[in-house]
């Protein structure tokens with residue numbers, strides 16, 4: 001399975017963001033990374049320009065959210081068809097920062113189905129909070145999220161769907177799950193999604209921990225926040241996947 005190294009820029013875009021693809025390419029030229037899929041997910045406003053900067057470099061561009069419907073009276077929203085029309089290939093759905101803002105599993109399922117319908121690959125995020133982990137409920141929480149946010153999705157299609165396991169307490173904190181916890185949770189997710197779906201790990205993935213995380217069984221790539229905004233770090237993480 002080709003590892004997917006995905007950067008989630010969140011609501012960031014340093015003035016030099018349009019240089020990121022060429023800077024990344026200089027650090028890890030295309031020929032050296034044929035075995036990887038590289039993805040940058042900028043704020044929606046930048047998607048179209050970033051696609052222009054990155055398509056020749058074989059870097060994919062994705063969105064951080066979408067709406068479940070094709071069009072309609074939904075102020076401020078963007079459909080998967082619109083994202084596809086400007087060149088987005090992936091869309092993150094159910095990120096914990098959006099779940100914290102009230103997004104529910106049913107919304108996430110609708111968005112994942114909309115992405116598939118619109119011809120872009122959803123990256124469906126799951127993960128437990130610290131309280132849920134400390135009270136011994138991590139497995140149940142993640143399983144319930146998988147069932148509710150992927151129910152009805154055809155998991156036999158392989159590359160058209162990606163799942164990201166992101167323990168909420170590891171996001172942006174510098175804390176990561178232990179290798180044993182990652183192996184155990186990814187095995188659980190694998191048992192649910194079957195053999196064809198890529199499962200990413202996310203939560204404070206950095207150059208210094210990437211190799212250990214990425215070599216774990218059933219870890220098919222990483223979803224990277226903070227470190228994806230620094231091309232030296234992002235490229236170092238991608239190298240660790242080779």
Ligand code: PGA
Nearest residue numbers: 171172203204224225226
């Ligand atoms: P982080 O973010 O790498 O900054 O922890 C990960 C994410 O939110 O996807």
